[in-house]
Amino acid sequence: xxxxxxxxxxxxxxxxxxxxxxxxxxRADILVPRLYIIESDTPNAFATGRNPENAAVAVTSGIMxxxxxxxxxxxxxxxxxxxxxxxxxxxxxxxxLAGAVMVLCSLLRWxxxxxxxxxxxxxDRGLLHYVSLLILAPIAATLIQLTxxxxxxxxxxxxxxxxxxxxxxxxxxxxxxxxxxxRDPLDTNASTAHLFIVNPLADGVLMxxxxxxPPIDDRIRRLEKMALRMSA
Numbered sequence: 001x002x003x004x005x006x007x008x009x010x011x012x013x014x015x016x017x018x019x020x021x022x023x024x025x026x027r028a029d030i031l032v033p034r035l036y037i038i039e040s041d042t043p044n045a046f047a048t049g050r051n052p053e054n055a056a057v058a059v060t061s062g063i064m065x066x067x068x069x070x071x072x073x074x075x076x077x078x079x080x081x082x083x084x085x086x087x088x089x090x091x092x093x094x095x096x097l098a099g100a101v102m103v104l105c106s107l108l109r110w111x112x113x114x115x116x117x118x119x120x121x122x123x124d125r126g127l128l129h130y131v132s133l134l135i136l137a138p139i140a141a142t143l144i145q146l147t148x149x150x151x152x153x154x155x156x157x158x159x160x161x162x163x164x165x166x167x168x169x170x171x172x173x174x175x176x177x178x179x180x181x182x183r184d185p186l187d188t189n190a191s192t193a194h195l196f197i198v199n200p201l202a203d204g205v206l207m208x209x210x211x212x213x214p215p216i217d218d219r220i221r222r223l224e225k226m227a228l229r230m231s232a
Contacts, residue, residue, distance in 0.1 A: 001048070003189065006036035006058045016069070017076075021057065024077050027163055028084050033057050042186040043067065043177050046195035047079035048088055055083040066180060067173050074170030075177075077160035078197055085159070087152045088195075149194055149212040157219055161226055171223035174198065178216040 011018040017035055025032040033047070033055040043063035049055030057079045067075065082088065157174075161167035177198040186200035193201050194212035201211075 001036055001056065001058060003192065004038045004058065006038045009035055009037050017059065017064070017072075020069070020073050020076050021080070024073065024080050024163060028077075028080050030080065030084050031055070033080070033083060035059075037061055040186055041065075042184050042200070043180050044186055044196045044198055044200055045075050045079055046192075046197065047082045048195060049083060050088060051086060052083050055088075057083075060186070062180070063177070066176050070164075070166060070169040071173035071176065073164050074160060074166065074173045075197055077163040078156045078170060079160075081156040081159035081163065082152070085152070085155060087156065146212055150214045153212075153214055154219070154222065157223060158226065161223055165230070167223040167227040167230065171220045171227075174216055174220055174223075 009017070014035065014037065017037075021035055022032050030052040033049065033052075034057070036056055036058040038058055038060045040060040041062040043060055043066040045057065045059040045063055047055060047057045057076065059075070063072065063075065157170060161170050164170070174197070181198050181200055186196070188196070188200045190201060193199060198216065199211055199213040
């Protein structure tokens with residue numbers, strides 16, 4: 001929150017936001033989280049907190065100008081599902097485990113450099129396996145972390161849409177947020193980009209491949225199919 005200059009807002013300062021969050025928190029059967037606003041024209045939002053008892057939701061000032069009430073409910077429902085599902089804690093554990101693998105590989109790399117003599121004697125296969133481990137283990141750890149993050153986004157989309165009984169409202173909000181973030185990316189740090197409902201980092205082929213977020217078009221398609229199932 002400090003990194004983004006977020007300020008906590010009272011019910012009198014942001015009555016509509018507080019009303020929506022209270023209503024949805026009651027539906028989700030969680031405590032009402034603290035509510036913060038980030039002064040930015042780029043619409044986006046995120047939730048943080050290791051559990052529902054220590055949670056907070058932050059939205060940019062731009063999101064209230066871009067989204068109507070139903071779309072805003074979809075965004076906030078998505079964030080409240082992250083809180084209910086303890087996704088911040090899950091993501092933190094995944095990141096910690098991935099970081100531990102990186103540290104282990106770094107130690108193995110130094111061991112290989114200074115203990116290279118142990119591989120002399122023609123055991124090229126052992127050396128090859130060692131090098132393969134150093135290369136593949138960090139990649140595997142990163143891919144697992146990304147997979148977990150993307151699965152949690154899909155689940156928050158689905159749960160948020162169920163919470164408000166309106167998948168289309170969230171789908172429209174995601175489309176709007178994606179367009180505005182492509183035009184004017186939010187000034188953010190890559191280490192916290194995964195928290196936001198829409199990836200705030202500049203788009204690109206490599207960025208999409210290693211993004212913590214699923215493709216926005218895929219998320220919208222899933223919500224549209226969900227709306228069809230609910231109306232059938």
